[in-house]
Amino acid sequence: MRSQPADPVEGAPAQEPSVTHPAKRPYPPRRAWLVGACLWPAFLSAGLATMIFFSGIDPETLRLQTLPDWEISRTAGYSIGFLMFWAVAGFSSAVSVLLVRAPCRDTGKGSA
Amino acid sequence: MSAPDSMYAAHEKIHPREIKGRYQTARKITVFLLLGLFYVLPWVRIGGEPAILFDLPARQFHILGLTFWPQDFFYLTLLLVICALALFFVTSLAGRVWCGYACPQTVWTEVFLWMEHWTEGKRAKRMKLDRGPWNAEKILRKGSKQVLWIVFSLWTGFTFVGFFSPIDDLLMRAAAFQLGPWETFWSLFYGFATYFNAGFMREQVCLYMCPYARFQGAMFDRETLIISYDEERGEPRGGRKRGIDPKEKGLGDCIDCNLCVQVCPTGIDIRDGLQYECIACGACIDACDSVMDKMDYPRGLVRYTTENALQGKPSRVIRPRTILYTVLLLALVTAGATGLAMREPVRLDILTDRNTLYRETGNGLIENSYSFKLTNMSGEAHTYGFSVEGPAGVRIETEPREVRLTAGETRTIPARIQLDPDATEKIGGVDVTVTVKSLDGTDITGSETTRFRTPVGR
Numbered sequence A: 001m002r003s004q005p006a007d008p009v010e011g012a013p014a015q016e017p018s019v020t021h022p023a024k025r026p027y028p029p030r031r032a033w034l035v036g037a038c039l040w041p042a043f044l045s046a047g048l049a050t051m052i053f054f055s056g057i058d059p060e061t062l063r064l065q066t067l068p069d070w071e072i073s074r075t076a077g078y079s080i081g082f083l084m085f086w087a088v089a090g091f092s093s094a095v096s097v098l099l100v101r102a103p104c105r106d107t108g109k110g111s112a
Numbered sequence B: 001m002s003a004p005d006s007m008y009a010a011h012e013k014i015h016p017r018e019i020k021g022r023y024q025t026a027r028k029i030t031v032f033l034l035l036g037l038f039y040v041l042p043w044v045r046i047g048g049e050p051a052i053l054f055d056l057p058a059r060q061f062h063i064l065g066l067t068f069w070p071q072d073f074f075y076l077t078l079l080l081v082i083c084a085l086a087l088f089f090v091t092s093l094a095g096r097v098w099c100g101y102a103c104p105q106t107v108w109t110e111v112f113l114w115m116e117h118w119t120e121g122k123r124a125k126r127m128k129l130d131r132g133p134w135n136a137e138k139i140l141r142k143g144s145k146q147v148l149w150i151v152f153s154l155w156t157g158f159t160f161v162g163f164f165s166p167i168d169d170l171l172m173r174a175a176a177f178q179l180g181p182w183e184t185f186w187s188l189f190y191g192f193a194t195y196f197n198a199g200f201m202r203e204q205v206c207l208y209m210c211p212y213a214r215f216q217g218a219m220f221d222r223e224t225l226i227i228s229y230d231e232e233r234g235e236p237r238g239g240r241k242r243g244i245d246p247k248e249k250g251l252g253d254c255i256d257c258n259l260c261v262q263v264c265p266t267g268i269d270i271r272d273g274l275q276y277e278c279i280a281c282g283a284c285i286d287a288c289d290s291v292m293d294k295m296d297y298p299r300g301l302v303r304y305t306t307e308n309a310l311q312g313k314p315s316r317v318i319r320p321r322t323i324l325y326t327v328l329l330l331a332l333v334t335a336g337a338t339g340l341a342m343r344e345p346v347r348l349d350i351l352t353d354r355n356t357l358y359r360e361t362g363n364g365l366i367e368n369s370y371s372f373k374l375t376n377m378s379g380e381a382h383t384y385g386f387s388v389e390g391p392a393g394v395r396i397e398t399e400p401r402e403v404r405l406t407a408g409e410t411r412t413i414p415a416r417i418q419l420d421p422d423a424t425e426k427i428g429g430v431d432v433t434v435t436v437k438s439l440d441g442t443d444i445t446g447s448e449t450t451r452f453r454t455p456v457g458r
Ligand code: SF4
Pocket: B098, B099, B100, B103, B104, B105, B106, B205, B206, B207, B210, B211, B212, B213, B279
């Protein structure tokens, strides 16, 4: 046991760098997270919207009234509906992310 | 574009150290329980019927012998509201137990961590492996981890679809590569989401994507259970030999071993105080307790406590906030249960004929054909008859005129509704309401409105 410096009981202070204090941690950590931050809430909203929408409206009825000649199963109807809701909500989130980020000023000469 | 990029730090993978202890055992049990339910429930049958089946194609949910229809949307809404309230209630009482124990994100991440542990070894070994070159061992270990992860994810995705389509039939079709396009899509989608979120994103979902992590603080007060480091007792921290009286050296009880940091799945130091990153998994409590045991110090330097308790004030469980939640929850649950108990025990569903919109009969009436799906949801057999309401002169014919259904039976009955085209000015169609009534004096009724289609442009 003595040979292991990290053994807590021997009390040697940690060899590893301690984690950054949360206050000093940059946020957001990576640009890719903005994508996540758009897609995930949009996913949740789309789920909710799909549930509410299709509980009132049968995709079969929709199909009969719009594309009666097409073979679209209910499963396909729900799925397409969900994906559409997701796309719309995701797009809206993406625009919001764009707007809340500070506009890029470092090209302007006059800005101090 | 290089300047704004520096705002974003590169992500360093967190390798939580494995630890044993009370809270980790509790977590393990809940993981088995919850995932056990997830993987087993679709296979369970009660009296030949699946115990849980969200039969979307047929627009009905089967839950433990009860069948719910789109008309029962109210119950679904109620259930969601009850769940949300219950979450608020639990959060205000005991903090983020949802996160630590029940959130699918943490539960699946835990399982993925186990698989990582089996294939890549303990924390130190994993870190070394990550730093090291791509030799045969690294390829073998990382490769087998991927195989485990992928197989598990695929099975997860498959199980997910099994909630919506009878799973034994699904398995048979999957084995013959005959899954429908959407079934394939959703199982791959869910499988991939599991793989990606539990394998790679992990704590970052909680830190950067989860809405609950951001608003849960609003439900906290000074009497909410939190996981906290007892600063008074621990500081000043510092290393020491076993058996030395810390007071002599002017030290607190924290030996600064950093174990609580190493076990933390979100990579924070609980000694810095309560942070939104903390998912209340209790790993740091177990870690610190194990150290306290070895040092012969009393346990609980890191423990479940409340802000009030930390400052020596009493903590109450019963307080306005919890009373409010309890009252609301009780009211909603009672309302839901009463509603369920009083549901009309007959259900009529009307499917319109897909092939012909309408037909003109020999005597100049417009006729629409339907399939009535009649379900007797009561415990005994009844005989039912039908009537219709709508524009003047509307008539209904069913085949047969009266139907007898045994308890729980569903039958499809062909039906025709006829209307004089002069009775309505509406173009395209009118609403008619079909009422089904028990004919044996039990006075069970149900009704359903459907569209009667008339010729366009008349
Ligand atoms: S922070 Fe969000 S994603 Fe993470 S465990 Fe809690 S609820 Fe789940």
